[in-house]
Amino acid sequence: DAEITQSPRHKITETGRQVTLACHQTWNHNNMFWYRQDLGHGLRLIHYSYGVQDTNKGEVSDGYSVSRSNTEDLPLTLESAASSQTSVYFCASSSGRTTGELFFGEGSRLTVL
């Protein structure tokens, strides 16, 4: 079965370190998204991509970057982790321009000490 996987599922890091969260989907979806989930804020969009070599900033992109070198992967990088980036991160994908539904990974919990 097609799926979307995130790794690591849990990570603890220190302030200032670079962190990369991986996202891999086997749906062959063109569209991929990164959200962060914080209590009281719901899910907020960090970055998204509509295809290989395409990346776009979302609502809360400061301090994050992504790159899309193939259809399957959209890694999220925190260049210099900050305590404010402690959160649960979700990767998602969708097939068409406006089919609507997003398929989500299981989330990655990141703690920045």
Next chain:
Amino acid sequence: AQTVTQSQPEMSVQEAETVTLSCTYDTSESDYYLFWYKQPPSRQMILVIRQEAYKQQNATENRFSVNFQKAAKSFSLKISDSQLGDAAMYFCAYRSAAGYSTLTFGKGTMLLVSP
């Protein structure tokens, strides 16, 4: 930019009873999609129901149904015959049908189900 508002941070219901979760949204567009996602303690995001704005008929999925009021920009979720497994965080979400678009979420409503 579109906004999605869920005014109920938490709701409670007893097993077998019916509960309605509220959602309002703000948009100037006429064509869009609305969703309810469920997030149980496992953290998995599960699509509950989807509504296309051009369809007047309210979507239904088994015990889950919506009351879509386009003019009022309201999209409530009704859960009938509530079960313990319905306990979760519920998110309302909006996505434009115009070109490439992203999903905008509300802040969520925590549903508690008691025996």
